[in-house]
Amino acid sequence: MLTAAELEALRISVIVAGESVAASLPVAVLVAWLLVRGRFAGRTLLDALVHLPLVLPPVVVGYLLLVVFGVRGPLGGWLYATFGVRLAFTTGGAALATAVMSFPLMVRAMRLSLEGVHPGLEEAARTLGAGPVDRFVSVTLPLMAPGILAGAVTAFAAGLGEFGAVITFASNIPGETRTLPLALYTAIQSPDGDSAAARYAGLSLCLGFTGLVAAEFLARRLRARFGP
Amino acid sequence: MSSLEVQLTAVRGPFQLQARFSAPLPGVVALYGPSGAGKSTLVNAIAGLSAAIGSIRVGGLTWLDSARGIDVPAEHRRIGYVFQDARLFPHLDVRGNLAYGERRARAAPQVIERKEILDLLGLDPLLARRVHQLSGGERQRVALGRALLAQPSLLLLDEPLASIDAARREDVLPYLERLRDAFALPMLYVSHQYEEVLRLATHVVLLQDGRTLASDTPARISREPALRALVGQDGVGAVLDVQVGRVEPSGLASVRVGSGEVRLSHPSAAPGDRLRLHVLARDVIIATEPPHSLSVRNVLAGTLAELVDESAEDVLALVAVGDEQLMARITRAAVAELGLRAGMPVWALVKAASLRGHVYSRPAAIREAGAGADTSTPE
Numbered sequence A: 001m002l003t004a005a006e007l008e009a010l011r012i013s014v015i016v017a018g019e020s021v022a023a024s025l026p027v028a029v030l031v032a033w034l035l036v037r038g039r040f041a042g043r044t045l046l047d048a049l050v051h052l053p054l055v056l057p058p059v060v061v062g063y064l065l066l067v068v069f070g071v072r073g074p075l076g077g078w079l080y081a082t083f084g085v086r087l088a089f090t091t092g093g094a095a096l097a098t099a100v101m102s103f104p105l106m107v108r109a110m111r112l113s114l115e116g117v118h119p120g121l122e123e124a125a126r127t128l129g130a131g132p133v134d135r136f137v138s139v140t141l142p143l144m145a146p147g148i149l150a151g152a153v154t155a156f157a158a159g160l161g162e163f164g165a166v167i168t169f170a171s172n173i174p175g176e177t178r179t180l181p182l183a184l185y186t187a188i189q190s191p192d193g194d195s196a197a198a199r200y201a202g203l204s205l206c207l208g209f210t211g212l213v214a215a216e217f218l219a220r221r222l223r224a225r226f227g228p
Numbered sequence B: 001m002s003s004l005e006v007q008l009t010a011v012r013g014p015f016q017l018q019a020r021f022s023a024p025l026p027g028v029v030a031l032y033g034p035s036g037a038g039k040s041t042l043v044n045a046i047a048g049l050s051a052a053i054g055s056i057r058v059g060g061l062t063w064l065d066s067a068r069g070i071d072v073p074a075e076h077r078r079i080g081y082v083f084q085d086a087r088l089f090p091h092l093d094v095r096g097n098l099a100y101g102e103r104r105a106r107a108a109p110q111v112i113e114r115k116e117i118l119d120l121l122g123l124d125p126l127l128a129r130r131v132h133q134l135s136g137g138e139r140q141r142v143a144l145g146r147a148l149l150a151q152p153s154l155l156l157l158d159e160p161l162a163s164i165d166a167a168r169r170e171d172v173l174p175y176l177e178r179l180r181d182a183f184a185l186p187m188l189y190v191s192h193q194y195e196e197v198l199r200l201a202t203h204v205v206l207l208q209d210g211r212t213l214a215s216d217t218p219a220r221i222s223r224e225p226a227l228r229a230l231v232g233q234d235g236v237g238a239v240l241d242v243q244v245g246r247v248e249p250s251g252l253a254s255v256r257v258g259s260g261e262v263r264l265s266h267p268s269a270a271p272g273d274r275l276r277l278h279v280l281a282r283d284v285i286i287a288t289e290p291p292h293s294l295s296v297r298n299v300l301a302g303t304l305a306e307l308v309d310e311s312a313e314d315v316l317a318l319v320a321v322g323d324e325q326l327m328a329r330i331t332r333a334a335v336a337e338l339g340l341r342a343g344m345p346v347w348a349l350v351k352a353a354s355l356r357g358h359v360y361s362r363p364a365a366i367r368e369a370g371a372g373a374d375t376s377t378p379e
Helices: A004-037 A043-055 A058-069 A074-083 A091-115 A119-127 A132-160 A164-169 A180-189 A194-226 B039-047 B094-104 B114-121 B136-149 B173-183 B194-200 B225-231 B332-338
Strands: B002-012 B015-025 B028-032 B053-058 B061-065 B079-082 B154-158 B187-191 B203-208 B211-216 B237-247 B252-257 B260-265 B274-280 B284-287 B298-309 B314-321 B324-331 B345-350 B356-359
Touching (some): A004 A043, A004 A091, A004 A180, A043 A091, A058 A074, A058 A164, A180 A194, B015 B203, B028 B039, B028 B194, B039 B079, B079 B136, B094 B136, B114 B136, B114 B173, B136 B173, B173 B187, B173 B194, B203 B225, B211 B225, B252 B274, B284 B324, B298 B324, B314 B345, B324 B332, B324 B345
Parallel strands (some): B028 B203, B154 B187
Antiparallel strands (some): B203 B211, B237 B252, B237 B274, B237 B324, B252 B260, B284 B345, B298 B345
């Protein structure tokens, strides 16, 4: 079965990916809504900003996070001084780096599904007496649900494998930020780590495959609920 | 008697709508005009879904008064809106769709009862269905029920039958007639189908190129020159709102038209019923002396009021029969041969076989309306 180190890497991977999804989900819903339904001046800029992590080298994202969220950075310094929270070189920091990297994927999926929601349905809700928040919660959100789910699953799967941004911003600390890919990388670096590396790779493969099957299963359930 | 008073300007891209009309309520106000006339823009402005400047008053309520800075948001206007494409919520079943507006209208005066609506629209068997399992006609019935359960003070219907094939329209039309007659619910009905308008409307607003051309009863609107161009040659004719007098055992009903009488057979007409007749110009014949030895039984004596040029060959003869007016399409050759001119006495012969009539009872006289089938009289 799995060794203690493997279990720990698996546990940290799941925590990091899970935390990153949980933290970015509400923000991603809001951003997707702004990008599809919003009519404001900076829309194109926001769109570009959201997609930036897709085109930047992950190391650059990690570096920028260090600059901003490091203990001496403007936001990181404030967080540390006010709440005593340190993100750099912690599990939370790994989750933040992962969230930023997988954010475009998440927004993309939600945006696609929101574009498929007929604005006329929100108008219909309006004529039936539903105010802005009410119709968002009772109509828009449930109709976006497949996209939200798809976005969350994709971001979680991608989050399990995030490497560059995590190792730059959160480093490679066993039991703290050493996720599966980082453990695999460490194994490759060590002279006698061949078999360990192969086991980590196999574990990643199984995890990815399970994730895909689960996503497909959930998508089918939702399609059955919403009709063709 | 309250009324719907609208005076507004709405802009949608390059299109500008200027509407001004007043219509008595309760009743069915039909917005009639060709595609692109601005009907949907006007309805959306009244609903509060698109911006407008001007004023909208419904009964004692003011929804829009730009001068006083009043613009009630759509969600607070208490409208029921039945869209052309139904717009049912796909994530809810029929029951959930019906409850959506109902739940949000708890504070409103409860005029319409759930059970009544479910019975009227025959919705009980559909309650557990998902939206995608409904036919076009069923969708519109659910949409209608959903709008009604929101306790609307005005029901807006934007071509609710346009997305349903002609055969299925009969599934929905009788329900609308019953709503008009049994619930006396104020309705604004958008259509480019003149037949639908004649069947439902108590008041017609003519709309073309973003302007309201006329606003009056269907009978008086039928005399508008602008209407003739809209309905096309085959639709031109007089609209007469008449009351059924005697009904013979054979089923022949007599109705008064001006100073004369017309007999027609109607499957469900009873004495006292109000009927709306559409007497097409192509079905009326003009005689300059009382006719003898003809199979036509419906002969109305009147005065030739006006001759209107219609096309290169045809002339439209407007015949005053008491307070009513009939129209007859005749050829120029006939005008010349008979020496027809305005002011002379004429006899209008109505081919009763083509008389179309719809029962429409005023709210005061509630009665199961026999879904106005075409009527014909054996001659």
